[in-house]
Amino acid sequence: MGKIELVGVEKAFGNVHVIRNVHLQVEDGEFVVFVGPSGCGKSTLLRLIAGLEDTTGGKILIDGTDVSDTPPAKRGLSMVFQSYALYPHMSVRSNIGFGLRMAGMPKEERNRKVEAAAQVLNLTPYLDRRPGQLSGGQRQRVAIGRAIVREPKAFLFDEPLSNLDAALRVNMRLEIARLQDTLGTTAIYVTHDQIEAMTLADKIVVLSAGQIEQVGSPLELYDHPANLFVAGFIGSPKMNFVTGQAAAARGAATIGVRPEHIAGSRTDGEWAGTVTVAEHVGSDTFLYVAVPGIGDITMRAVGEFALKPGESVYLTPDPDRIHRFDAEGQAMLAAR
């Protein structure tokens, strides 16, 4: 079992309040991702769960037991860091089995566990190599192997892929997803990478300034952001926000519409504007359009609809996909 509950968790460093009144339930087997802007407290929250930092208020429960005062090694959790923290002079086998050896596990049993983990991680051919003879992705798999053999109640990942190049990140992301399917162990994963969050998470926790803004499945957050912060944070390129008359006409202080929910036309539409930048990113083209009286709007252009800077364009937001927000920035019910 690996159920983790945070009840009113607080953390201050001196008089700097970094985590405020966080309530969160992580179910057994769930993959939960913490996202939020730099400095919002993602890593601190993970370190509080790991026991690497002490809380200054509230409680942390693992499987119903209050572990707030339990040292890290006794919490039954395994942490995987972005710096793999491998021992360079030891083989992959010894690195993966190190914690088990320290815990006094007999060699035969240890080897069995190490080999099983190596198999899951496709590391079997490398067991006798040293970390220096491995690629970055393989090293990260060794670090994950070391976490797996301890059979923790939960894995805690702190930006584990941020040292890898783009292609490797994609590979490792798929591997972590596969691993989660195979092992079914609870995982909490900190990242600032939206795609990692959207693809890996059962549940995303969006943090801002030490507080939870919203908790939900990736699609819930994308389709029904609770407030302007989450609406602007989830999705890339960002949701467009419009205030003034266009919002008031829909009974809102602000309306939001994602670039992919705006139709473009050369002849007619709701908002008339001029293309300022056309950005080609492989499969997509994003048009940045200056719309007098509305502001700068980003739209995703599909198919043949590729305009150049200086050309006129008419934009029509999909009425079913317009998000409305009140003066406090809270989402208003119903899409229109």
Ligand SMILES: Nc1ncnc2c1ncn2[C@@H]1O[C@H](COP(=O)(O)OP(=O)(O)OP(=O)(O)O)[C@@H](O)[C@H]1O
């Ligand atoms: N030991 C510390 N002493 C004082 N302040 C700290 C300490 N550790 C973290 N902080 C502060 O707490 C806040 C949250 O930091 P944290 O590392 O948790 O953010 P984060 O969301 O993980 O950011 P990033 O995405 O940049 O890693 C920051 O303002 C940071 O400066």
